[in-house]
Amino acid sequence: MNSHARNISPVIRQLDEDTANRIAAGEVVERPASAVKELVENALDAGASRIDIAIEEGGKRLIRVIDDGCGMLPAELPLALSRHATSKIDGSDLLAISSFGFRGEALPSLGAVGRLTITSRRRGSDGAVITVAGGRLADPRPAAANCGTVVELRDLFFATPARLKFLRTERAETQAVAEAVRRLAMAEPYVGFCLTSDGREIFRADAEQGELFGALTMRLTRIMGVEFTDNALPIDAERDGIALTGFAALPTYSRGAAVAQHLYVNGRPVRDKLLTGALRAGYMDVLAPGRHPAAVLFLTCDPQLVDVNVHPAKAEVRFRDPQAARGLVVSALRHAMVGAGHRASSTVGAATLQAMQPRVSHGPVRHSAAAIRAGLDLQAPHPPASATTAPAPQPGFAEAPSARFEPVEDLRPDPADDAPLGAARAQIHENYIIAQTADGLVIVDQHAAHERLVYERLKSQAEANGIAAQALLIPEIVELSDADAARILSVGKDLAALGLVIEPFGGGAVAVREVPAMLARLDAKALIRDILDDLADQGASDRLRARIDAVLSSMACHGSVRSGRRMTADEMNALLREMERTPKSGQCNHGRPTWVKLPLSDIERLFGRRD
Numbered sequence: 216m217n218s219h220a221r222n223i224s225p226v227i228r229q230l231d232e233d234t235a236n237r238i239a240a241g242e243v244v245e246r247p248a249s250a251v252k253e254l255v256e257n258a259l260d261a262g263a264s265r266i267d268i269a270i271e272e273g274g275k276r277l278i279r280v281i282d283d284g285c286g287m288l289p290a291e292l293p294l295a296l297s298r299h300a301t302s303k304i305d306g307s308d309l310l311a312i313s314s315f316g317f318r319g320e321a322l323p324s325l326g327a328v329g330r331l332t333i334t335s336r337r338r339g340s341d342g343a344v345i346t347v348a349g350g351r352l353a354d355p356r357p358a359a360a361n362c363g364t365v366v367e368l369r370d371l372f373f374a375t376p377a378r379l380k381f382l383r384t385e386r387a388e389t390q391a392v393a394e395a396v397r398r399l400a401m402a403e404p405y406v407g408f409c410l411t412s413d414g415r416e417i418f419r420a421d422a423e424q425g426e427l428f429g430a431l432t433m434r435l436t437r438i439m440g441v442e443f444t445d446n447a448l449p450i451d452a453e454r455d456g457i458a459l460t461g462f463a464a465l466p467t468y469s470r471g472a473a474v475a476q477h478l479y480v481n482g483r484p485v486r487d488k489l490l491t492g493a494l495r496a497g498y499m500d501v502l503a504p505g506r507h508p509a510a511v512l513f514l515t516c517d518p519q520l521v522d523v524n525v526h527p528a529k530a531e532v533r534f535r536d537p538q539a540a541r542g543l544v545v546s547a548l549r550h551a552m553v554g555a556g557h558r559a560s561s562t563v564g565a566a567t568l569q570a571m572q573p574r575v576s577h578g579p580v581r582h583s584a585a586a587i588r589a590g591l592d593l594q595a596p597h598p599p600a601s602a603t604t605a606p607a608p609q610p611g612f613a614e615a616p617s618a619r620f621e622p623v624e625d626l627r628p629d630p631a632d633d634a635p636l637g638a639a640r641a642q643i644h645e646n647y648i649i650a651q652t653a654d655g656l657v658i659v660d661q662h663a664a665h666e667r668l669v670y671e672r673l674k675s676q677a678e679a680n681g682i683a684a685q686a687l688l689i690p691e692i693v694e695l696s697d698a699d700a701a702r703i704l705s706v707g708k709d710l711a712a713l714g715l716v717i718e719p720f721g722g723g724a725v726a727v728r729e730v731p732a733m734l735a736r737l738d739a740k741a742l743i744r745d746i747l748d749d750l751a752d753q754g755a756s757d758r759l760r761a762r763i764d765a766v767l768s769s770m771a772c773h774g775s776v777r778s779g780r781r782m783t784a785d786e787m788n789a790l791l792r793e794m795e796r797t798p799k800s801g802q803c804n805h806g807r808p809t810w811v812k813l814p815l816s817d818i819e820r821l822f823g824r825r826d
Contacts, residue, residue, distance in 0.1 A: 236571055244324050246382060247371060250328070250389035254366050255399050258282035261364065264422060265407040266824045268396060268445070272413070274387030275371050283363040287335040289343035292355045295333070296347055298323040315483060322366075326350060328378070329371045335364040343706060349374035358706035373696060393418050397438050398484040398665075401511060404434035408630055416422025422712070428460075435511055439475065442468070443509060446560040450512060452547035456538040457516040459547050464509040465500040466552065467558035467808045475509035480521055482513070486530050490514070492753035493541040497548025499757060500764050501799055511550075514540060537754045555637065557794045561800035563808045635795050636810065638788035646778040648787045655814040663803035664794055668802050670771035671797050682714035682763060684729040691727040691739045698749050700725055700811040706750070713759050717743070731759075733766045776780030 244250050258266045261284025271277040287295060298320060318779040325331050326347035336342035342360030346353045373376040379678060383386060389412050400408045404427070410418040420437050423430035428449075436444045447462035462477075478490045490512075498508045516771040522533040534540045590632070618635045628791050636659070637652035697701065700723040707717055713730030742759065749756030776782070782790075794800040819825040 219784055238755075241723055244328060244371075246391060247278060247388050250274065250278055250325055250329075250368060250371060250656065251392050252395045252399070254280040254368075255320035255396065256277070256367075257321065257490065258284055258364070259284045259399070259403060259406065260315050262810060263363065263406060266409075268392075268408070268410045270392055270410075270412050273382075273385035274392050275382065275385070275388065275674070276369065278366075278368040280366045281363070283361070286337035286360075286363050287333075288337055288340055289355050289357075292333060292343055292345040293525075294669070296322050296331075296345065296352055301576075304398075315651065319658045325368055325371075329376050330369040330373065332367040332369075332789055333364065334367075335360050336360040336362055337657040338362045354398065360592065370693035371379075381581045384676070387390075389417070400479060401434060402479050402482045402484065402513070414667055428777055432462075439509075439511065442562055443475070446562065447509075448548050448551040448555055450551055452543060452550070454543045454546075456520060457514060457540055457543055457545050460512055461512040462510065463497070463512065463548055463551060464799065465555060465560045466498060466508070466556060466799075466806060468509060469502055469506035469806070470509055471506065473507045476507065479513045479517055480523070480532050481518065483523065483532075487532055488752060489534070489537050489541055489754055490544060492749075492755070494548070495581065496541075496757045498552075499761060500768070500804065501552065501802055501806060506806060512544065514544075541753075554725075555800035555801070556798060557800040557810070559808045559810060559812075563811050591634065591703065609765050634791070636791040639784055639791060642782055642787060645781055647778045648782070648790070650791055652812070654816075655812055657791075657810055657812050659791065659794070659810045660808075661776050661782065661790065662804070663807060664790060664800060664809040665775035666768075666771050666795055667800050667803050667809060668790075668797050669775045670768050671799065673771055675768045677763070677767065680714070683732040684711075684714040684716060685732040686729050690720075691742045693725050693743050695723045695725060695743075695747070697723045701724065702750050703743060705749055706746075706756070710759060714764060715739075715742075734762060737762075747755055747789050754813075771804060 228756065237280070244253070247270065249269070251274065253268055253713065258280060261282060263282035265283050267281040269278075269279040278511075308566070320615040321544065322331070322333070324541055325349045330348040332346045334344040335344065342358045343355045343653075343807065344358035372382075383391075390598055392412075393410060396408055396418055398408050400418075404423040408418065408420045409416065420434060423433045425433075432444055435447075435791065443464060444462065446468040447464045450459055450461050452459045452462055461479075473521035476491065476494060478485055478494070480490075481485070494508060494512070495508060502508065520535045522535075525531045525533055537698040545676070551572040598792070612627070635652075635658050637650035639648055640651050640656075641649040642661075643649060648661055648662055650657040650659065700719065703717065703725060704719060710717060714734075715727070716729035717727055730737045730739060732768045742762070745758050746756040776790075801809060814826060
């Protein structure tokens, strides 16, 4: 029996408007951060140049958003609080959407679950205020107001108290609000933002000046930090009517979680599986396990090429040609990292210098008895030594050597000092090359560096000659559903280019005819099912490429210079010069840095030579 059929004679009834609004509000307003996001987006759509946000108790008690946008006429206020009323579209074309909001649901939803007050004035008109509490709307009243709009939401979810039980702590809700404001501020560098929590300013970003890319760089520096912009690669690419701009950090500047990934489509912040999957694919084989890339990327295209009307929260989008969008992101990221050459993030050197700082012990210092006696002897008075009598050595200490200068050969500057990675000067512990540059020194992990060089060489050879395929004596038959068989066969040409040849075998089955020769013990059935999972989740799969790259990486590891091998000066310098010519040589195949640079100024600070 159907468990849902509890009433064999159900009665269909029309829900009252208040109930319908509270139900709809659950889709739009999940938490205070959702309310702040909707109100700030409305302010941006109104053309605001400055937006001030104030919250109390994590947004549960108060959310106030003040903007200097175009404002509203008194007669428009009641209409603004009606469901599906909006000034941003006329309904003729739901694909031609260029504004943040367009559904006409945010303000009615907020008024249905909280106490909402809107005060607004349009230039050349009188100001007015209107209130709504729990869906009960009052008449607008005249009010003194500046040009723009003030939206004040108090006691969020007082009309639906059950929702309050699902909110997190005030601190967590405050952090979520701040993150929502930061994400919107990144995309609007010419708009000033200020966020206060319980009277304390927690975020501020004044409007930037200058051309767009420079203004965006300054805004990202304020929000993401100077380390991000110093270690980020500029992205600027276009394909099939889609433009991609922004910044992507070097692989060695990575994070332990996906907290520094910000993706935008036509200025709208989104959390899209297709784009996050493309971001991971772009960093494939250059990140250490468990690390995540940092990036701020903006995709811009004709609104007709993307559907933003997928979910009421408008955080998901659908592209008309998803593979074009994904391919653009992947290729642009890989091209940028190839162009970066041997670069590694500056944070690696900073971490190295931090590790070299002397550690001060705050515990009691204990000296041996011999050291104490030697110290007392040094403090005891001694008779002056004559000119012909050498002073006797002090008890407990060896005789100090005399200071003298020995003649040395003329050390002329090495031209390689001006090279990015400098000239090799020494090898220590048979694994680390010490190179001198014009303004510091470089430490290179010889095995990690050579491993990346060999790996990139093997990949170039594989791309030039193709992936060798090996025919199976007996084709492996994989039983699939009709839909899965059609999906895997649709990418058959891409798989064949990587050495995996599949053919239809009747019904929902496919036959695996050839496999990549380097994958000797390939479980073709498991691989195909994994690829299908990727296709269903992200619309594309890099799983086979990742397996081939893993084999090439293993071959490179075994074929590179091993730790413990002594290298001549010529060999070390040849390695440095090849690193400078090889893309992605700033990190090994496992994502670890291959070299660290220590500026001379920082080294001098270690020895107290510079403040």
